[in-house]
Amino acid sequence: MAYTFLDLVSTPSVKAAQEANGSRDYFEVAGKDRSFDRFTPSEAAFIAGRDSFYMATVSENGWPYVQHRGGPAGFLQVLDPTTFACADFRGNRQYISVGNLGASDRVSLILMDYPNRSRLKIFAHAEISTDPAILAKVAVPDYRAKVERALVFHLEAFDWNCPQHITPRFTMADIEEGVAALRQRIAVLETENAALRANALSASAPSQGE
Numbered sequence: 001m002a003y004t005f006l007d008l009v010s011t012p013s014v015k016a017a018q019e020a021n022g023s024r025d026y027f028e029v030a031g032k033d034r035s036f037d038r039f040t041p042s043e044a045a046f047i048a049g050r051d052s053f054y055m056a057t058v059s060e061n062g063w064p065y066v067q068h069r070g071g072p073a074g075f076l077q078v079l080d081p082t083t084f085a086c087a088d089f090r091g092n093r094q095y096i097s098v099g100n101l102g103a104s105d106r107v108s109l110i111l112m113d114y115p116n117r118s119r120l121k122i123f124a125h126a127e128i129s130t131d132p133a134i135l136a137k138v139a140v141p142d143y144r145a146k147v148e149r150a151l152v153f154h155l156e157a158f159d160w161n162c163p164q165h166i167t168p169r170f171t172m173a174d175i176e177e178g179v180a181a182l183r184q185r186i187a188v189l190e191t192e193n194a195a196l197r198a199n200a201l202s203a204s205a206p207s208q209g210e
Helices: 004-009 012-020 024-029 041-048 096-103 132-137 172-204
Strands: 052-058 064-070 076-080 083-089 106-113 118-129 147-161
Touching: 004 118, 004 147, 012 024, 041 076, 041 106, 041 118, 052 096, 064 096, 083 132, 096 118, 132 147
Parallel strands: none
Antiparallel strands: 052 064, 052 106, 076 083, 083 147, 106 118, 118 147
């Protein structure tokens, strides 16, 4: 099976750069026993846990445009092993990505898990949809942002990137979860401390016969 992601990016100029930097032999054999054109349950779970991603499109004048897309955790949904989608919420109304997709449906995505220093790279063909059935699948109940359309991504290839230089960053939800056990322990210790104080005061109080 082909190592699909590297097959797509290994253009003649990339191969020349690898050759010049001494890594071409490695990438001639790296990953040749794997195919990254279908999501496994591991990728599906990773995608479903994201609250944002970066998406690159290319304009008609050849300039790439990278946009940050976000929403509640779970707003990205894997529909099947080769398809995932999300609601496209109203933003600054420049519609640069939407316009670029009208010229070319090719996108490159990067999904980050900062706390665990993981990074998933995806090549896909993006489809803009206002189909009520698709919009219903990507609906985010109780989220107040206005949904203008759905973005449906048809997987071409993916790859996991190394964790080097990914600085761990944590959301407020991550921090709250992390300190919950500490707060519980503090509450127990405060209760024990209050009981010890009460016992100490009781022991030091003079008896009625003194």
